[in-house]
Amino acid sequence: MFDPGVYLVTQRTASAGRPTDAVVVDALDGGLGAVQLREKGRSARERYHLGRRLRALTDEYAVPLLVNDRVDLALAIDADGVHLGASDLPLPAARDLLGADAILGRSVSTVADAREAAAKGADYLGVGAVYPTTSKDDVDPDEQGIGTDRVAAIDDAVDVPIVAIGGITAERAPEVLAAGADTVAVVSAITAAEDPERATRRLADAVDTE
Template structure:
C-alpha cells in the first residue's frame, strides 16, 4: 500500500503504519459529551493518519453502527480505519484492519480471517511480546503505556514503561512502532526520538476543547521530533 494513491478499483488506499504520525482511538465517554463521529471528522480534517474504533464499554451492536459511520467518513481518504480487538467486527464494517491486545485472538488468526492486505496491529509492552508479534506477522506495534494511562479500568492500569522501553522495542523489531499511553503534544517528542513512527492518543484529542487544533498540535510535535 502507498499513501494517498488510488488502487486498481479507483479507491484511495490507506496510509501504511510506517507513515502513521498521529493515530486517534475513539472513546465517547472521554469526549466531553460529543459524538465520536464528530471528533473523528475534526481529526480527519486536521490531518490525522489513522483512526481506531475503540469504544470500550459499548455493546457490539452500538460499536457496529459507529463503525459503519466511521467507515463512511474515512472512505475516499487515506486515513486508515482500524477496529480494536474484534476481528469479526473489523470484517463486518469493512475496516482496513484490526488491533489486537495480548489477550485477544492471535495475529495469525486475524491474518487468516481478514486477508493478506489487512493491517494487523498488536499491543506490546516488552521486547518479548514485540518480537513474538512481529514474527507472527503483525504490521505494526502499539507500544505502551508509555507514560501510564487512565483510559483503562483500574485493575488493568499499569505504570508507564517510558520512552527507553520504546527505544528497546523499536530496535528489536523490523516493523513500525506507535507509542501509546498518556501521550499528548507536550510529551510526544521523546517517544518519537526513541524510534516510534508516531503516537496514538485518546484524551489528547477527544477531550480537547478543539479536537482539530489538538490534532494539528500533535502532528506538529511529532514532526518537530523527527
C-alpha cells in the same frame, strides 16, 4: 509499511459528551492519519453502526480505519484492519480471516512480546502505556508508564513500525519519537480537547517535526 501519522483511538466516554463522529471529523480536518474504533462499554450493535459511519468518513479522507479487538466487527464494517491485545485472537488467525492486505496491530509492553508479535506478522506494534494514563482500564498496573527507555529497547529489537501510546501529548511526543517510536496514538489528548482539530494539528506538527 504502516505509517499513519497521528493515530486516534476513539472513546465516547472520554469525549466531553460529544459524539464520536463529531470528534473524528474534527480530528480528520486537523490532519489525523488513522482511526481505531475502540468504544469500550458499548454494545457490538452500537459499535457496528458507529463503525459504518466512521468507515464512510475515513474513506472520504483516505485514512485507514481499524477496529480494537474484534475481528468479526472489522469484517462487518469493511475496516482496513484490527488492533489486537494479548487476550484476543492470535495474529496468524486474524490474518487468515482478514486477508493478506489487512493491517494488523498488536499491543505490547515488553521486548519479548514485541519480538513474538513481529515474528507472527504484526504490521505495527502499539507500545505502551508509555506514561501513566487513565484512558485504558485494561493496562496492568505494573506496566503503567513503561517509559521511553522501554520504547527504545523495543525499537532496537524489531523492524516493524512502533506506535507509542499512553499519556502522550504534543509536548511529550518529541521525546517518544526520539526514543524510536514512528508515531503516536492518543485518546483523550484529542477526544477531551476543547478543540479536537487544533489538538490533532499540534500533535501532527510534533510528529512531522521529528
